[in-house]
Amino acid sequence: MKINFVNLKREFNLLEQKLIKDFLEVGNTGQYVNGKNLYEFERKIAKFLGVKYCIGVSSWTDGAILIFKAFSLKKSDEVITPSNSFLASCGAIVAAGATPVLADVDETYNLSYENAINLISNKTKVIMPVHLYGTPCEDIFKLKSLCRKRKIILIEDAAQSIGARIKRKMTGAIGDVGIFSLHPLKNLGIYGDGGIVSTNNKNVYEKLLLLRNHGLKNRDTATCWGYNARLSDLNAKFASTKLNYLNNWNKKHRNIAKYYNDNLDQSIIKPKINPNSESVFHNYIIRVKKRDRLKKYLFKNGIETSIHYPIPIHKQKPFINMNKIKLKNVEKFSKEILSLPIYHTLKKKEINYVVRKINLFMKKNRND
Numbered sequence: 001m002k003i004n005f006v007n008l009k010r011e012f013n014l015l016e017q018k019l020i021k022d023f024l025e026v027g028n029t030g031q032y033v034n035g036k037n038l039y040e041f042e043r044k045i046a047k048f049l050g051v052k053y054c055i056g057v058s059s060w061t062d063g064a065i066l067i068f069k070a071f072s073l074k075k076s077d078e079v080i081t082p083s084n085s086f087l088a089s090c091g092a093i094v095a096a097g098a099t100p101v102l103a104d105v106d107e108t109y110n111l112s113y114e115n116a117i118n119l120i121s122n123k124t125k126v127i128m129p130v131h132l133y134g135t136p137c138e139d140i141f142k143l144k145s146l147c148r149k150r151k152i153i154l155i156e157d158a159a160q161s162i163g164a165r166i167k168r169k170m171t172g173a174i175g176d177v178g179i180f181s182l183h184p185l186k187n188l189g190i191y192g193d194g195g196i197v198s199t200n201n202k203n204v205y206e207k208l209l210l211l212r213n214h215g216l217k218n219r220d221t222a223t224c225w226g227y228n229a230r231l232s233d234l235n236a237k238f239a240s241t242k243l244n245y246l247n248n249w250n251k252k253h254r255n256i257a258k259y260y261n262d263n264l265d266q267s268i269i270k271p272k273i274n275p276n277s278e279s280v281f282h283n284y285i286i287r288v289k290k291r292d293r294l295k296k297y298l299f300k301n302g303i304e305t306s307i308h309y310p311i312p313i314h315k316q317k318p319f320i321n322m323n324k325i326k327l328k329n330v331e332k333f334s335k336e337i338l339s340l341p342i343y344h345t346l347k348k349k350e351i352n353y354v355v356r357k358i359n360l361f362m363k364k365n366r367n368d
């Protein structure tokens with residue numbers, strides 16, 4: 001059996017006819033940027049998330065850069081964010097001209113609240129937790145009250161967590177701003193790059209509308225300098241169609257995760273999800289000491305796995321050039337974590353096969 005880590009083609013084939021219809025519909029409007037399909041999607045996703053405003057952007061990264069610009073962050077302003085994330089979380093801070101301060105994570109793999117508090121200084125302008133692997137950052141409400149007290153902006157990196165909830169609130173709808181990715185690999189993925197910024201703050205919303213479109217308030221009149229960071233109408237339409245399926249697909253992810261939890265060898269460390277949270281399992285992470293051997297063994301048996309992330313951000317060259325730090329948990333976990341295949345088109349027999357092969361390996365290598 002051959003099991004890919006991702007299989008986007010299966011999902012495409014499932015939706016092919018609907019996507020062709022979308023293409024024809026958008027094509028026939030004659031409006032491909034800043035058109036009605038973009039605004040319709042923005043209203044629909046805002047309703048889904050339970051926020052007042054959503055702005056479609058060209059990627060999570062562009063959305064984050066624009067948000068940091070909207071809050072006028074400068075070099076002396078610090079943004080606290082966890083080192084266990086995709087490089088972009090930190091890269092966007094640097095690209096916007098601010099200073100990243102990387103924090104450790106706890107056993108949930110998300111931002112450690114204790115470590116974040118210790119890193120706060122009078123330069124801290126933003127805290128940006130990441131709902132990594134589609135699992136809500138457990139301390140998001142504690143962070144919210146901390147930020148309110150200390151007048152710090154709370155931005156949620158919800159790139160991986162669309163549809164995930166904590167205490168019935170959607171991730172990305174809790175802080176001052178949420179930022180989502182529509183990259184093809186995400187749970188709501190499009191056919192190219194894209195992102196969404198969510199907020200209840202009208203000023204932020206209006207500023208973002210300008211920034212993503214050259215600072216123009218209408219076709220000819222500029223209010224400020226801006227960028228070109230728009231989400232195309234065609235991709236907004238595709239995202240809108242796929243949004244109709246998202247809850248169901250996320251539920252399938254949770255079912256696969258439950259199957260892994262219940263059936264994988266007991267010695268394996270499984271994801272720790274707070275009972276108040278509903279993860280969307282963008283990734284399913286296990287932790288084992290003999291990770292590299294297990295990964296090789298699975299590959300030989302036709303099972304592709306991945307590592308999110310093998311090099312913590314604070315160990316990446318561009319960050320080391322700025323600052324050398326040590327973060328105990330992130331460093332330890334990066335050597336032990338392994339991401340298993342999880343997607344809504346994964347078949348029962350494939351999931352079973354993954355479990356069987358992992359358990360066999362664990363049994364054979366019990367005493368190593």
Ligand SMILES: Cc1ncc(COP(=O)(O)O)c(C=O)c1O
Binds near residue numbers: 059060062089182183
């Ligand atoms: C946690 C996290 N933040 C940010 C990003 C960047 O998203 P984009 O590729 O849409 O810029 C990603 C994408 O992988 C991500 O996983």
